[in-house]
Amino acid sequence: MSMSALLSALRGAGRQQLSVSTVATRQTTGSHVLRIDGYTQVSKLVGKDKRMRLETISVGGHDWRINCYPNGYSWTKYEGSHISLFIKKASHREAEEDPTIKVEASILDQAGMPSYTKTIPEIRASACTHIHGFGWNRFISHKDLDEEKHLKDDCLAILFDLTVVTKECTEVALLPEPTVWAPASWPSELHGQLVEAIWNKEKPDVTIKVGGETFVAHRWMLEARSPVLKEDLSLTSDLHVANMDAEVFKTLLQFIYTDSPPLVEEATTPEKLLVAADRYRLDKLKLACEEALCRHVSLDSVAATLVLAERHCCPVLRGACMRFLSSPGNLEAVVASDGFELLKTGCPSALLELVVNKVMRQEQ
Structure with missing residues (x-):
């Protein structure tokens, strides 16, 4: 069993704050x-x-x-x-x-x-x-x-x-389970009532084709929620969205109407939803995706997650990855894996920052 699978199993059993000591021979x-x-x-x-x-x-x-x-x-x-x-x-x-x-x-x-x-x-x-x-x-x-x-x-x-x-004997200090952002102001049943009222008031006037599926929506709602969609709709009422899964856009559309981030892990992959939220400048949804991904930072995922955070300007997620890699033993473990090449090509500045900080700690 890999370390990430072991930690996932332990967290699934209710153990949310974990640390691991690995004893091996060299x-x-x-x-x-x-x-x-x-x-x-x-x-x-x-x-x-x-x-x-x-x-x-x-x-x-x-x-x-x-x-x-x-x-x-x-x-x-x-x-x-x-x-x-x-x-x-x-x-x-x-x-x-x-x-x-x-x-x-x-x-x-x-x-x-x-x-x-x-x-x-x-x-x-x-x-x-x-x-x-x-x-x-x-x-x-x-x-x-x-x-x-x-x-x-x-x-x-x-x-x-x-x-x-x-x-x-290497002590790997893992991040405690972060507090996941969740809106506390609107009861879930109110979301449904508001959306129903909107749909009953006027018919959708925008058609959006994504991944072989067609969605309809209200222009004024899309323009009010996303500056990117507002710009796209200034040219046409029939949008074609490329490089996105239909399920991801469906979740995105639900957030636009309800302003309530979904249960990210259940709705779709957090990585894809984060990319979509960043693409359409939906900052609240993007933050929810960042914090969902913080829950699963591990030795197996941290390199790809840090590259994602750097590419889409995610300070919360980047901070979680950098803290994880700064813990004793974690950076060495990633350097010895395939994740090292990913860090070198995807976020060399972050890798340099980690190495410099490590050297400074050793000199103190």
């Missing part, structure tokens, strides 16, 4: 190549029981150091006959988690391909905090180093692949 792999030019001379200079301590590398939010003993690690009977390799955890911050790691070390051949590999299966990073770290006392013996395969031109290259698995 796997990060970093690679590092140790290249020793003039290996024969270097191993002599380093000597026995001596290590080459390399610069630290950062993988998975932690610092690591590779320790290489060309002539083996001391206190073993193999000292001087093998190469010893260890990975050491170099960062020691307080309250730092103990992630799981996997280490793979490979000697590269002349084509840059692994020709000899050893692997440490999953272990805790705390095992790598000893003085030399965790790894292999006997990574490879000197006699097994092939001059043509491993030491061409007296160069030894070892590839390290370090995978760090950390736990992530």
